[in-house]
Amino acid sequence: MRYYSTNGTAPIADLHKAVVKGLAEDRGLYMPERIQKLPKAFFDNIQDMSFQEIAYNVASAFFGEDVDLDALKDIVYDTLSFDCPVVEIKDKIYTLELFHGPTLAFKDVGARFMARLLQYFIKQEGKGEQVNVLVATSGDTGSAVANGFLGVDGIHVYVLYPKGKVSPIQECQFTTLGKNITAIEVDGVFDDCQALVKNAFMDAELNQHMKLTSANSINVARFLPQAFYYFNAYARMKAQGKADDLVMCVPSGNFGNICAALFGHEMGLPIKRFIAANNANDIFYKYLQTGKYEPKPSKQTLANAMDVGDPSNFARIYDLYGKSHERISSLISGATYTDDEIRQTMKQCYEETKYILDPHGACGYQALADGLNPGEIGVFCETAHPAKFKEKVDDILGIDVAIPDRLAAFMKGEKQSVPMTKDFADFKKYLLSE
Numbered sequence: 001m002r003y004y005s006t007n008g009t010a011p012i013a014d015l016h017k018a019v020v021k022g023l024a025e026d027r028g029l030y031m032p033e034r035i036q037k038l039p040k041a042f043f044d045n046i047q048d049m050s051f052q053e054i055a056y057n058v059a060s061a062f063f064g065e066d067v068d069l070d071a072l073k074d075i076v077y078d079t080l081s082f083d084c085p086v087v088e089i090k091d092k093i094y095t096l097e098l099f100h101g102p103t104l105a106f107k108d109v110g111a112r113f114m115a116r117l118l119q120y121f122i123k124q125e126g127k128g129e130q131v132n133v134l135v136a137t138s139g140d141t142g143s144a145v146a147n148g149f150l151g152v153d154g155i156h157v158y159v160l161y162p163k164g165k166v167s168p169i170q171e172c173q174f175t176t177l178g179k180n181i182t183a184i185e186v187d188g189v190f191d192d193c194q195a196l197v198k199n200a201f202m203d204a205e206l207n208q209h210m211k212l213t214s215a216n217s218i219n220v221a222r223f224l225p226q227a228f229y230y231f232n233a234y235a236r237m238k239a240q241g242k243a244d245d246l247v248m249c250v251p252s253g254n255f256g257n258i259c260a261a262l263f264g265h266e267m268g269l270p271i272k273r274f275i276a277a278n279n280a281n282d283i284f285y286k287y288l289q290t291g292k293y294e295p296k297p298s299k300q301t302l303a304n305a306m307d308v309g310d311p312s313n314f315a316r317i318y319d320l321y322g323k324s325h326e327r328i329s330s331l332i333s334g335a336t337y338t339d340d341e342i343r344q345t346m347k348q349c350y351e352e353t354k355y356i357l358d359p360h361g362a363c364g365y366q367a368l369a370d371g372l373n374p375g376e377i378g379v380f381c382e383t384a385h386p387a388k389f390k391e392k393v394d395d396i397l398g399i400d401v402a403i404p405d406r407l408a409a410f411m412k413g414e415k416q417s418v419p420m421t422k423d424f425a426d427f428k429k430y431l432l433s434e
C-alpha cells in the first residue's frame with residue numbers, strides 16, 4: 001500500500017517508511033491511498049467470529065500487501081491477548097469497554113501493534129541495528145508505549161516525563177519495567193520533555209550515532225489497529241440482534257480513536273452514525289456547527305486525556321471526506337461537556353445503574369443520553385478503567401474504587417529512572433554515552 005501525506009507535498013511512502021517516520025516530511029499525516037471494502041460474507045458471519053479473528057480480517061485489508069500474512073496473524077493475536085466486551089448500561093445504551101489491556105487503556109492496542117510491526121520491519125532489514133524509540137508523555141501514552149514495547153527485541157524505549165507531574169499510578173507503569181524500557185525524569189514540564197524529543201530527532205550527530213524513531217499517536221501503526229474495536233462492537237451487538245440502527249459514540253481528544261472507527265465505516269462497517277464526545281475543549285464541536293476549524297490552547301479538565309486544543313487527526317478526517325463539511329457533519333455529530341456536567345453524569349449514572357464511569361467515558365455516556373433518536377441503539381467507548389483516575393472517581397462518587405490486580409502489581413515494582421535537566425545538551429550527552 002502507498003501512503004500519501006495530508007499536506008500533499010511529501011513523497012509517497014510505503015508502510016515501512018510511514019511506520020518508522022510517523023510524520024511525513026511536510027509535517028502532514030500519512031493516509032493509505034485506498035481503503036479496501038470487506039466482503040459481504042465477512043459481515044454476514046461476523047457475529048460468530050472471535051475478536052482476534054475479526055481483527056485479523058481487518059488487519060489483512062490494511063496491511064496484507066506489506067506484511068507476510070502468517071506474521072501479521074501472529075502480531076494481531078499477540079496484540080489482542082485480552083477481551084473488549086460490550087456491556088449493557090441501560091435500555092438502548094451500551095458501553096464498549098476498551099480498558100482490559102495491560103495498562104488498562106485503549107492505547108495499549110495501538111502501542112503493542114506498532115511495536116510488533118516495527119520489530120517485523122527491523123528483522124526484515126536484517127541489519128541487526130537497534131532502533132531507539134523516544135516518547136514524551138504527560139502520563140497515559142508513556143505507560144501504553146512502554147508496556148507495548150516491553151521485551152520486544154531490537155528496540156529500546158526512552159520515556160521522558162515531567163518530574164512530579166504524572167500520577168503515582170501512571171509513573172509506576174513505566175518506571176518499574178526495566179529491560180528495554182528506560183524512564184527519564186525531566187526536571188521540567190511536559191513541553192520541556194517534548195522539546196527534548198524534537199531536538200533529538202533534528203540533531204544530526206545524534207542521528208548518526210543511533211537510529212531514532214517516535215511512537216507518536218499519529219503513527220498509522222498506532223491509530224489504524226483501533227478499528228478492530230469497532231468491528232468487534234458491531235459483532236457483539238449483532239449477535240444480540242441489536243445492530244440495525246447503531247450509533248457509535250467516541251470520547252475524543254486527538255481524534256485518533258474515532259478516526260479509526262471512521263476508517264472501519266469506509267471498509268463497510270454498518271454503523272449508522274457517529275458522535276464525537278468532547279470535554280470543554282470544543283474545537284471539533286464548533287467546526288461541526290460553523291464549518292470553521294479554529295484551534296485554541298487546550299483547557300485543563302477532569303477528562304485530561306482529552307485536553308487537546310488542536311486535534312492532530314482532524315487532518316485525516318478532513319482528508320477522508322474530501323474536505324467536505326457537509327459530508328463530515330452529516331455522518332458525525334458532536335457534544336461538549338463542562339467538568340460540572342461530567343461530575344453530574346458520573347453521579348447520575350452510578351445512582352441509576354451502579355456502573356462506574358471514568359470522566360472520559362462519562363462524556364460518551366452523556367452524549368448518547370442526550371443525542372440518541374427513537375429507534376436507535378447507542379454504544380459508547382469507555383476509554384479508561386475508573387481506577388486509573390481513582391482519586392477523582394472516589395471523590396465524585398464517594399466510593400472506594402477497587403484497584404485491579406494488574407494495576408496494583410505495577411505499584412509493587414521498584415521505581416527506576418534517570419534524572420535529567422531540561423537542557424538539550426545534557427540529554428544529548430546522555431544518549432551519546434548509551
Ligand SMILES: *Cc1c(COP(=O)(O)O)cnc(C)c1O
Pocket residue numbers: 105106107140251252253254255256257258305306360383384
Ligand atoms: C487518549 C485518550 C482519549 C482520547 O483518544 P483520542 O484517540 O486522542 O481521541 C480518551 N480517553 C482516554 C482515557 C485516553 O487515554
